[in-house]
Amino acid sequence: MLSIKDLYAGIDGKTILQGLNLEVAPGEVHAIMGPNGSGKSTLSHVLAGRDGYEVTGGQVRFDGEDLLALATEERAHRGIFLGMQYPVELPGVNNMTFMREAMNANRRARGEPELDAVAFMKRVKEEARHLKLDEQLLKRNVNSGFSGGEKKRNEILQMAMLEPRLAILDETDSGLDIDALRVISDGVNALRTPDRSIILITHYQRLLEYIQPDHVHVLVGGRILRSGDKDLALELEEKGYGWIEEEAAA
Amino acid sequence: MSTLTEQRGWFSALASSSEPEQSGPEPDWLRNTRVLARDAIRELPVPNRKLEAWRYTSIEGLLQQEFTPAVEQGRTWTHEELEPWLGPAADVYRLVFVNGQCIPRLATGLELPTGVTLGSLRAALGTDPKLLATWLNHTGAHEEHLFSALNTALIHDGLLLHIAADVELDRPIEVVYLNLEQDKALLNQPRNLVVLEPGASATLVERFIGAEEAVYFHNQVTELVLQEGAELRHYRMQEESRASWHLASLYLSQDAHSRYQGTSLSFGGRWARTEYQARFQHEAAQCELNGLYTVGKGQLTDFHLDIRHSVPNCTSRERFKGILFGKGRAVFDGRILVEKQAQKSDAQLRNDNLMLVRDAEVDTKPQLEIHADDVQCSHGTTVGQLDPQQVFYLRSRGIDTDSARRMLCLGFAGEIIDTIEVPILREQAMERLTATIRTATETLE
Ligand SMILES: Nc1ncnc2c1ncn2[C@@H]1O[C@H](COP(=O)(O)OP(=O)(O)O)[C@@H](O)[C@H]1O
Ligand SMILES: [Mg+2]
Numbered sequence: 001m002l003s004i005k006d007l008y009a010g011i012d013g014k015t016i017l018q019g020l021n022l023e024v025a026p027g028e029v030h031a032i033m034g035p036n037g038s039g040k041s042t043l044s045h046v047l048a049g050r051d052g053y054e055v056t057g058g059q060v061r062f063d064g065e066d067l068l069a070l071a072t073e074e075r076a077h078r079g080i081f082l083g084m085q086y087p088v089e090l091p092g093v094n095n096m097t098f099m100r101e102a103m104n105a106n107r108r109a110r111g112e113p114e115l116d117a118v119a120f121m122k123r124v125k126e127e128a129r130h131l132k133l134d135e136q137l138l139k140r141n142v143n144s145g146f147s148g149g150e151k152k153r154n155e156i157l158q159m160a161m162l163e164p165r166l167a168i169l170d171e172t173d174s175g176l177d178i179d180a181l182r183v184i185s186d187g188v189n190a191l192r193t194p195d196r197s198i199i200l201i202t203h204y205q206r207l208l209e210y211i212q213p214d215h216v217h218v219l220v221g222g223r224i225l226r227s228g229d230k231d232l233a234l235e236l237e238e239k240g241y242g243w244i245e246e247e248a249a250a
Numbered sequence: 251m252s253t254l255t256e257q258r259g260w261f262s263a264l265a266s267s268s269e270p271e272q273s274g275p276e277p278d279w280l281r282n283t284r285v286l287a288r289d290a291i292r293e294l295p296v297p298n299r300k301l302e303a304w305r306y307t308s309i310e311g312l313l314q315q316e317f318t319p320a321v322e323q324g325r326t327w328t329h330e331e332l333e334p335w336l337g338p339a340a341d342v343y344r345l346v347f348v349n350g351q352c353i354p355r356l357a358t359g360l361e362l363p364t365g366v367t368l369g370s371l372r373a374a375l376g377t378d379p380k381l382l383a384t385w386l387n388h389t390g391a392h393e394e395h396l397f398s399a400l401n402t403a404l405i406h407d408g409l410l411l412h413i414a415a416d417v418e419l420d421r422p423i424e425v426v427y428l429n430l431e432q433d434k435a436l437l438n439q440p441r442n443l444v445v446l447e448p449g450a451s452a453t454l455v456e457r458f459i460g461a462e463e464a465v466y467f468h469n470q471v472t473e474l475v476l477q478e479g480a481e482l483r484h485y486r487m488q489e490e491s492r493a494s495w496h497l498a499s500l501y502l503s504q505d506a507h508s509r510y511q512g513t514s515l516s517f518g519g520r521w522a523r524t525e526y527q528a529r530f531q532h533e534a535a536q537c538e539l540n541g542l543y544t545v546g547k548g549q550l551t552d553f554h555l556d557i558r559h560s561v562p563n564c565t566s567r568e569r570f571k572g573i574l575f576g577k578g579r580a581v582f583d584g585r586i587l588v589e590k591q592a593q594k595s596d597a598q599l600r601n602d603n604l605m606l607v608r609d610a611e612v613d614t615k616p617q618l619e620i621h622a623d624d625v626q627c628s629h630g631t632t633v634g635q636l637d638p639q640q641v642f643y644l645r646s647r648g649i650d651t652d653s654a655r656r657m658l659c660l661g662f663a664g665e666i667i668d669t670i671e672v673p674i675l676r677e678q679a680m681e682r683l684t685a686t687i688r689t690a691t692e693t694l695e
Contacts, residue, residue: 048642048646049646050642072642072645075646076646076648081646082646084646088637088640088643091661092658092665093660098644101649102649106648109648
């Protein structure tokens with residue numbers, strides 16, 4: 001479904017991704033781990049099409065299509081969703097209105113009829129309940145004054161509503177206490193289907209106890225230095241990243 | 251560039267070009283008021299860049315235009331001509347002015363509760379002279395600047411609203427000013443008087459509408475007197491023609507415990523200026539002013555606030571926001587003066603501007619002058635662009651760039667629109683703003 005070949009990308013003249021390769025098949029969950037500054041968020045931004053990043057080499061195909069040639073919103077229409085590490089606040093933009101606009105924009109782009117207001121309300125409230133997200137937050141402005149945990153839940157709520165084909169979750173676990181982590185993990189697990197893939201970007205092995213990945217990759221210095229199954233995550237937990245860098249240098 | 255003498259000549263010529271006192275017998279006090287105003291026209295400084303209050307707002311273009319005071323309707327307007335501008339008068343007391351004159355037959359819902367006088371100021375000269383003698387020009391508006399003096403010299407018609415003590419008006423009053431095209435460029439000068447006796451309460455909506463290409467100068471003076479404990483919610487939506495000049499000067503006088511809540515939306519006009527002058531006469535009065543302006547190509551929009559805390563314990567809140575989307579200019583000059591004896595004053599002033607294009611200009615000048623030592627005062631102003639991170643966030647959810655920008659602009663403006671407590675006006679404002687922003691965002695790169 002997603003095929004990244006020898007990707008070089010950077011920002012402000014600095015090359016951050018240095019020949020990255022990744023293949024994700026439908027229904028798979030891939031964890032990408034790596035030290036701070038290794039390029040994890042950069043990868044997620046490049047895949048989502050954020051302005052300012054320059055791709056200097058390689059290619060990315062999504063269902064065979066050249067992903068990098070598409071505008072950000074077109075990627076969303078194709079089913080790419082990015083759960084952000086730092087979700088921004090949107091002052092004055094009502095959360096519920098925003099979610100309905102987003103859903104309908106995607107539906108229009110796919111030639112589907114818009115969701116009527118009643119059906120939408122029913123669904124969004126249901127999903128919020130699953131994620132133990134206070135219904136009041138739906139009436140507030142997007143992420144405005146939300147706590148860190150509430151912002152992350154609001155991201156997963158959007159994922160649940162938008163039903164993406166590929167979700168990239170960038171450090172969705174950071175800053176969460178153990179209860180919130182469980183709720184969010186349950187939310188993500190509930191969204192696992194045979195044709196929906198997930199890239200979990202995380203720092204800690206902890207998240208992977210709740211969401212079992214099919215593959216684990218280690219990203220260091222803009223390249224995937226090692227791939228394995230979930231045992232690799234345990235090994236990283238034990239030994240840190242240093243040994244991988246040493247092995248790679250050797 | 252004309253000389254100061256020539257510029258003053260423009261005012262005095264207009265002031266003497268018509269003699270409203272000739273159109274019917276007039277009481278002495280009104281004659282005297284006109285004399286005072288004509289004297290003031292000889293003496294007041296001519297607005298120019300050297301005066302602080304006019305530093306960023308040129309009147310050169312205005313003074314190059316010839317106007318004819320619209321003291322009588324040059325013609326009669328048919329129902330069919332006027333109706334399309336007005337829309338349904340749902341649940342309001344409505345009064346309509348065309349080119350500054352009240353058209354009584356267009357008023358609706360005027361079976362008013364006792365204690366409420368609402369109608370044409372001109373008509374009230376015959377029916378209620380005592381009320382006018384007491385209050386008209388009570389605030390001394392003619393001494394403030396040449397435009398108010400010009401309005402006063404030619405007082406002819408306008409809105410009169412008087413509410414007796416403790417009367418609460420059940421429905422909003424909607425006053426529509428239609429400025430329609432005539433063969434000459436008109437000077438339309440409604441002179442409004444609003445007096446709320448102690449404990450009275452009302453909601454007043456003013457809408458300014460201009461026919462598309464009409465060239466005119468709407469020079470309005472509104473005096474607002476709020477007696478003890480009175481409450482006025484006052485919403486104004488300005489949609490003048492793109493070829494017009496619009497100046498609204500509001501003179502607000504507040505007694506103890508009175509509450510004024512004003513929201514002004516400024517969308518139209520080639521040159522539009524709104525001035526609020528607020529004076530607290532006694533303690534514990536509250537004044538809240540909100541404003542929103544949009545500035546497109548070739549437009550100048552100016553807000554001027556002159557708030558004076560001269561007695562203790564009064565509160566003033568000023569929140570103004572602007573969206574600039576075309577090569578044009580916005581001016582915000584907000585001045586709050588807290589005098590020495592005005593302890594426990596609470597004043598907060600904000601002005602935020604969103605620039606969608608590079609070649610728009612904004613001059614924002616918040617001024618707090620504080621002479622008392624036990625006060626709570628603050629001011630802040632920002633000039634910024636749309637945040638690319640916010641636009642990205644929306645786009646990553648499938649919303650296209652235009653819509654994303656539009657949502658963010660409406661979100662920015664929403665805080666001001668939400669202060670309007672009349673649902674139909676809020677909807678009308680949202681509709682107008684959405685249309686404006688739509689055109690604006692579609693022309694951005
Ligand atoms: N705007 C930018 N300009 C220059 N360098 C940047 C910019 N944004 C991020 N970087 C750098 O790119 C590298 C990778 O950052 P990032 O992708 O956020 O890492 P991670 O998410 O793995 O912690 C870091 O060294 C960071 O400092
Ligand atoms: Mg990161």
